[in-house]
Amino acid sequence: MKSSYDVVVVGGGPAGSMAAWEAAKGGASVCMLEKDRDIGYPVRCGEAASDLGLRQFVEPKDSWIAKKxxxxxxxxxxxxxxxxxxxxxxGYILNRRIFDYDLSRYAANAGAEVYTKAYVKELLKSEETVTGVVVDHLGEEKKISAKIIIGADGLTSRIGRWAGIKTQIRxxxxxxxxxxxxxxxxxxxxxxxxxxxxxxxxxxxxxxxxxxxxxxxxxxxxxxxxxxxxxxxxxxxxxxxxxxxxxxxxxxxxxxxxCAKPIKHPIKNGIMLVGDAAHQVNPMTGGGIVSGMKGGWLAGQVAADAIAKGDYSEKTLIAYPEKLRKDFGKNHERFYKIKEATAALTMDELNSIAENVLKIPFEKRTLASVFKAAVFKKPSLIIDVLKVLSGV
Amino acid sequence: MIKIIDNKCDFCGTCVTVCPVDCIEVREASISIDHPICIDCDLCVEICPILVLETVDEV
The missing domain is CATH 3.30.9.10 (D-Amino Acid Oxidase, subunit A, domain 2)
Structure with a gap:
């Protein structure tokens, strides 16, 4: 472990590995720090992901797939x-243990250094800029300076808070x-x-x-x-x-x-948040593998560009949330509205929706028709349902 | 104050996300609460999926 890198990624899940991979591919020196002893374990996930979603980044391998x-x-x-x-x-139910491990290998093979049992306990800051981390690696405390920190530290994320990004969830x-x-x-x-x-x-x-x-x-x-x-x-x-x-x-x-809306502005000078840490989860389904990968993928690219340019301030990093919004920002807002509407349904309402949808012949039944029925009382949402589910 | 029930925690970190004062630290296999900072809001107790945390009277 060196004392300085262009990019330090905190967390070795899919979002972290994608960020490390893209940043390394783009020519940055990268170090990824995982607090647990293994990448990919323990799994805390239902492990569902879609083929098309994964294919945006990688060719799915048979060994990743437990069941189609x-x-x-x-x-x-x-x-x-x-x-x-x-x-x-x-759809796939994945073996996250194998899937996550392979993604970290892709990052490593592109040049990223990976360390496990490496817990980030503190952010280093100079005035309003994040400049590095203090890591506890196998019981030994080290300071690592970095031009950009990417927080992929999931639910236990505190580095976003330490940098002054509001990550608390209602x-x-x-x-x-x-x-x-x-x-x-x-x-x-x-x-x-x-x-x-x-x-x-x-x-x-x-x-x-x-x-x-x-x-x-x-x-x-x-x-x-x-x-x-x-x-x-x-x-x-x-x-x-x-x-x-x-x-x-x-x-x-x-x-x-x-299951909130993604954090609108998951950046500060020298830091970006990705994946669960940035609430990049589809709030309707709770699915976060593909959207977290997308966050990491975009942040990694923006990090590599920023390193090449020599500017790691918010002004440059803003390209990341802008790209995010273009990609899935709007859909997540729609998913959130649909989640809110369906969460308000009573058991009787849900039963009668099921009854109505069952009248649609099986061949014609789509997920969009189910959700259209679910938000029937809120006609303004039906367009949202059609927009987000038209591809399904 | 909030008490952690021994040997029950799975270290998932769900409590960390809802804590309004950032007083919980979860590592690979440890959890700790910074009691002087804790405001006893009980949100961590309420969100824990397996009831690892409980409210007890100050001793």
């Missing part, structure tokens, strides 16, 4: 099952999540299943994502607005006892998903 998914089953509070086939899209926009990787269950191998409604998961949903033969990720996210009354784990355990009493739970993991 062809559709979704949305289960209403009274357990009506609405089956929707993905139109032009293939309780209602924070999903409290638990997931089990479960074996010895009968599970639909081709579809992702999502249970909606207050009885299953208030302000969120409960998912069953197949990962293989008799094997699935079963998890839940509930809104922070509701988690004080009953924990995410309590909801999930009730579901497991009822639906899968003989399941073997091979992994227990918990986590949180920021």
């Amino acid at each position: 998914i062809s559709g979704a089953v949305i289960v209403s509070p009274n357990e009506s099952k609405v089956h929707v086939k993905f139109a032009n899209e293939t 309780m209602k926009d924070m999903e409290s999540c638990v997931q089990y990787s479960v074996s010895n269950i009968d599970v639909d191998p081709d579809n992702m299943i999502m249970y909606v409604g207050e009885n299953f998961a208030p302000g969120g949903y409960l998912w069953v994502f197949p990962k293989g033969d008799k094997f699935a990720n079963i998890g839940i996210g509930i809104s922070g607005k509701h988690s004080k009354y009953k924990s995410a784990k309590a909801y999930l355990d009730e579901f497991m006892a009822r639906e899968f009493p003989n399941a073997a739970i091979l992994t227990t993991m918990c986590g949180g998903v920021p």
Whole structure:
């Protein structure tokens, strides 16, 4: 580990690896610091991502894919099952452990240095500019100076706060999540299943994502607005006892998903935030793999350009949020509005939506038609639904 | 004050995100609360998916 780099990336998830990869490709000297002992582990994720999403950056490898998914089953509070086939899209349930690891290898092969068990405990600042980090690497404290810091430090992100970026999330926009990787269950191998409604998961949903033969990720996210009354784990355990009493739970993991709007201005002089740390998560689905990769990808490119130009101030780094907004900014605003509208639905309303959607013949049923029905009472949102889901 | 129940935490960091005063530190396998900074707002207790944190009377 050197004492100075052009770019230091904090966090080795997909967003961090994409940032490190792009910055290194662009000619910058890059160091990526991961606090845990492994890249890609522990996994805190349902692991769903779309083929088209991943293909923007990489050719998906077979070893990353636990299961290919062809559709979704949305289960209403009274357990009506609405089956929707993905139109032009293939979904994957990934093995994040292998996927994340490979992305970090791409970054490393492009020249980025990678260190694990490297916890960033402090930001170095000079006046209003971030100039480096203090890292605890295997028990040894080191100062690293950097022209640009990229914060890809996910949920535990504090470096954004230390730099003066407001990253705190309102309780209602924070999903409290638990997931089990479960074996010895009968599970639909081709579809992702999502249970909606207050009885299953208030302000969120409960998912069953197949990962293989008799094997699935079963998890839940509930809104922070509701988690004080009953924990995410309590909801999930009730579901497991009822639906899968003989399941073997091979992994227990918990986590949180920021289902807010992305941070509008995730930069300061010498620092950019990407991925979960910048709330780059689709607030409707909680999916953050592809959008986090996009954030990292763009930030890495902007970092390399800034290094080449020799200007690391906010004025130059502003290119990153500008590119972001062009790319998915508007869609995330739409997703957020749809999330707000659907979160306000009562169980009876959800049941009657399911009933109506089931009247649409299976071949004609699309995810857009489901959400169109869900926001039927807010006609202004129907256009948003069509816009964001027209590709699905 | 907020108490961390021993051996229960999964170190996911969800509490860190909602803390209004940045008084929680989560590392690879440790969690700590900076009590003098903590304002006892209980948001971390409310958001924790597996109830690792609890409110106790000051001793």
